Amino acid sequence: MKIKSVRCVCFSPTGTTKTIAESIAQGISPEFIEMIDITKRSQRNSQPLLGEDDIVILATPVYYGRVPEEILPYLTSLKATQTPVVLVAVYGNRAFEDALKELHDIAVDAEFIPAAGGAFVAEHSYSSKTYPIAPNRPDESDIRKAQEFGAAIRKKLQNVESSGHLTAITIPGQSPYIEPVNLNMIKEARSFVAVTPETDASKCTLCGQCAEVCPTGAISPEDVTQTDRWQCLICFACVKICPEEARQMNEPNFQSAIQTLQQNCQDRKEPELFLYK
Ligand SMILES: Cc1cc2nc3c(=O)[nH]c(=O)nc-3n(C[C@H](O)[C@H](O)[C@H](O)COP(=O)(O)O)c2cc1C
Known part of the structure; x- marks a missing residue:
């Protein structure tokens, strides 16, 4: 498969999810990267336009072990046409529980083809000087791993003719998902x-x-x-x-x-x- 563009659909109130998504996109190194920031309600009015040689990164922080309730209406309204997707859940060093699985299931329902998934760690939203939780993450090592992950995704995609030939990924998690x-x-x-x-x-x-x-x-x-x-x-x-x-x-x-x-x-x-x- 050719990869012309990477479109990052990203909810990121304190910015760490966006940093991880950007690093993965850099690793995939397409001709074009578009950041579709859906952090604010006003930014969730339109659907991303997906072309034939596009790959999407869907990136969200973990809230209460789940995908944030706030963006569920937007995510469940997405429509793809067998577009390969990279699923990214960023969590604050406690646990990601069912968030990545939930994101995977939403993507499959929207007819994306999950090519890869990653749970990354970042400074917790509630981290402070008094109570530091994973302070300053993602750090250099996290960023390098995100970029290498992107490069490996690129290889995986280049090795197949079309998204239909991708090896499906499975994501751990329970069903029904954990109660928040x-x-x-x-x-x-x-x-x-x-x-x-x-x-x-x-x-x-x-x-x-x-x-x-x-x-x-x-x-x-x-x-x-x-x-x-x-x-x-x-x-x-x-x-x-x-x-x-x-x-x-x-x-x-x-x-x-x-x-x-x-x-x-x-x-x-x-x-x-x-x-x-
Ligand atoms: C409401 C809320 C719930 C959270 N729940 C979890 C959680 O269940 N597990 C965890 O490890 N981190 C949790 N976190 C931390 C965030 O997932 C983490 O800090 C993430 O990096 C924030 O992303 P952002 O910088 O893109 O906003 C929570 C944060 C908030 C604000």
Whole structure:
């Protein structure tokens, strides 16, 4: 198969998934790379146009062991015509559980042909100076592995006449998929408490970067101290971008959950790749 273009369809509130997807794309080294960033709701209005010699990278962070609920309507509306796809789940050094399998199943339903899959590790969205979880990942080694993975995908594709001849990959995971227990708990708790990062007005300079980066428009651009708790994904894009460290999660149960998460996720995990020749 020829590979002219790689189209990366990518949801990435804090940017690590995008970095991994770009590195894989570089490794595939096509003539043309298109980044289709679907992080914001406003970016999910149109379908990617797929040509004959295209390959797609579908890349998402792992949320609660699953594909983020937020992008399911978009992903399940995708339509391919036996287009080869690389499935990428990026997780914060805890576990990827059923996320990659779920992404695989969505891709198959959309008539993509899964050519490869990878679960990569990145700094956890909730990592901080006080509670570091996989800080500064993806690091050099992760990036090199992502690029080498891309190069191996290129070889696999070049060795077949058409996508129909690709060796199918299987992805581990259970069916039905794991229940996102913490998400369900957060949804319930929201009727009583604001489980969302808040602005410390004494530190905030009203620069507006938090509202700008929010995937769902949960932070009011007119008054960035106001966050709509029902729209917030708790993705921490606002926390990570704030130059004054004015955005913080104050909810005590959430804070202690981060502390426990940090204690349990210290051992370095490595990317897991599913390719077959
Ligand atoms: C709501 C939410 C749920 C998450 N759930 C998991 C998880 O189940 N396992 C894990 O290892 N990391 C989890 N993470 C961490 C992210 O998967 C990880 O930090 C990822 O690199 C974020 O991608 P991004 O930089 O593209 O936003 C979660 C992060 C958030 C915000």
